[in-house]
Amino acid sequence: MKRTLPPTATLLLLAMASALAVAGDAGSGYRWIEGGDFRSSVRYEESTRIVRVASFSLMARPVSNRDFAAFVARQPQWRRDRIPAVFASPGYLGHWAGPDAPGDGVDPEAPVVHVNWYAADAYCRAQQARLPRFAEWEYAAAADATRRDARQDAAWRMRQVNDGTPHAIDAAPDAPANAYGIQGLHGAHWEWSEDYASLLGDGDRRGQQDGDALRYCGATAMSFNDPGDYGVVKRFVLLSALRPDATLGNLGFRCARSTP
Amino acid sequence: MKIASLFLSALLVLATPLQAQSLPGDSVYHLQARTQDSHGAPVAWASLRGQPRLVSMFYTNCHLMCPLILENAKSVQKQLSPAERRQLGMVMVSLDPSRDTPDAMQEVARRHRVPEGWQFLTPAANDVRAIASVLDVRYRFRDDGSINHTSVLVLLDAEGRVRARSEVTAAAADPAFLIQIKALLAGP
Numbered sequence: 001m002k003r004t005l006p007p008t009a010t011l012l013l014l015a016m017a018s019a020l021a022v023a024g025d026a027g028s029g030y031r032w033i034e035g036g037d038f039r040s041s042v043r044y045e046e047s048t049r050i051v052r053v054a055s056f057s058l059m060a061r062p063v064s065n066r067d068f069a070a071f072v073a074r075q076p077q078w079r080r081d082r083i084p085a086v087f088a089s090p091g092y093l094g095h096w097a098g099p100d101a102p103g104d105g106v107d108p109e110a111p112v113v114h115v116n117w118y119a120a121d122a123y124c125r126a127q128q129a130r131l132p133r134f135a136e137w138e139y140a141a142a143a144d145a146t147r148r149d150a151r152q153d154a155a156w157r158m159r160q161v162n163d164g165t166p167h168a169i170d171a172a173p174d175a176p177a178n179a180y181g182i183q184g185l186h187g188a189h190w191e192w193s194e195d196y197a198s199l200l201g202d203g204d205r206r207g208q209q210d211g212d213a214l215r216y217c218g219a220t221a222m223s224f225n226d227p228g229d230y231g232v233v234k235r236f237v238l239l240s241a242l243r244p245d246a247t248l249g250n251l252g253f254r255c256a257r258s259t260p
Numbered sequence: 261m262k263i264a265s266l267f268l269s270a271l272l273v274l275a276t277p278l279q280a281q282s283l284p285g286d287s288v289y290h291l292q293a294r295t296q297d298s299h300g301a302p303v304a305w306a307s308l309r310g311q312p313r314l315v316s317m318f319y320t321n322c323h324l325m326c327p328l329i330l331e332n333a334k335s336v337q338k339q340l341s342p343a344e345r346r347q348l349g350m351v352m353v354s355l356d357p358s359r360d361t362p363d364a365m366q367e368v369a370r371r372h373r374v375p376e377g378w379q380f381l382t383p384a385a386n387d388v389r390a391i392a393s394v395l396d397v398r399y400r401f402r403d404d405g406s407i408n409h410t411s412v413l414v415l416l417d418a419e420g421r422v423r424a425r426s427e428v429t430a431a432a433a434d435p436a437f438l439i440q441i442k443a444l445l446a447g448p
Contacts, residue, residue, distance in 0.1 A: 084283070084285045084286070084287070085284075085285030085286045086285065086286045086287055086288055086290050086291075086394060087290065117393065118390065121389075130386060194389060195389070197389070197392065197398040243396075244393040
C-alpha cells in the first residue's frame, strides 16, 4: 500500500495544482454561460416577455482596483488627471490615493468603483471583450449557488433588496459562486451594462422627447413583468437613470465576450 | 499651389497626435471610433474635427422618425446663407451598422433628395454606443428590428464641443436652434 501511495499522492497533487491554476485564473477569468430563452423581469414595449440570450462568457469576478490600475498604467489617458472632460465627471477614481494607484487605503482586490461607462468600455475593449448587456446580466444573475434560475425562490429573491449594499447576498468575501461559477452579481456593488442607455421604459417613444422622461425613476419603475424581482428592478432603475460619465461609490463593472 | 496644399495636408496628418493634445477636454472627438462613409471609405470619428457640424443619429430602415430627422436637417440647411451652408458640415450617423451598408445609406440619401455634401457614416458595430453616448442619444433595438431612439440634431463646433441640441418633433427647423447655429458660424 505504502508503495502505491506516492504515485496517488502525486496524482492528487497534480489534480490540486491544476484546480488551483483554474481557481487562480478565476481572478480575471471568464465563465461560459449557456444561452437560452429567458423570461425577463423587465417589460419592454414588445408584447413578448421572452428574451433570447445567446451563449456568452462573463468575468467570474468584477474588475478589481489592481486590474484597473494596471489598465491605466497601459493606457494613461484614463488616469483621473488625464481623462478628457467629455468622458468624466469629477468623482472619477476619486477614492484612489493617486492618479495612477489606489494606495494603501483601498483594497487592491476589491471591485474598482467610481468608474464611468467610457472607462469601463475602454477596459473591456483592451481585453478584446465588451460590457455585458443588461439582459445578459439578468440572465446570469438569475442563478444562485445551485440553480441556474432560482427566481422562484421568494426568500432568495427577497434578500436581493440588499443588492448594492454591504448586506448583499454576495457581499461577504466567502460568498459562494453561482451555478455558472460567477461571483458577486448580487454584491455590494452595481455594475455597468453595455446598454445602460437603452433601458427605456415602456410605451412607444420613438421620436418623442423622451430624453428626460426616461431618466426619472418613476417612468421606468412601471415597466416590469415582475416588480418583485428586486435585484433586477433596483438595477434597472439605477442604470437607466445614469449618464455615461457618471460614477458612484458602489458602481463597478465586469466584462463579457460573445461566443464566436 | 496644389502641391503646397498636398504637402500641408500631409503635414497635418503627421501633426495629428500633437493636435489631439490640444483638443479641448469636452470635445466629442476624444472618442476613438471608426466609421465608414457611403462610398465604403473609412472615416475616423475624430477626423470630423476642423469644421462646425450638425450631427444626428438615425437608421435607414426607419419609416416614421428618421425621414423627419432628415427633413428637419434639410430645413435647417435651407435657411442658412450659401456661405453658412459651406461652413456647416452635415453628418448622419447610423444606429444600425449591420443593415446600414454604404449602399443602404446612398439609397436613403437619394430617396430623400439629400443635397450633395452630406456625410452618411456607419460606425463599427462596437462603436455605436460610444458615439451615441457622447451625443447623448439613447437607443434600444426592439424585437421587430426597429429602434427606439432619441431624435435630435446636435450642433458641434469645429473642436467637437456640443454647442446646441434640437429635439426633432417636426419637419421644420426649430427657429431657436437656427439662431444658435448662425451665432456659432458667425463667431470667431
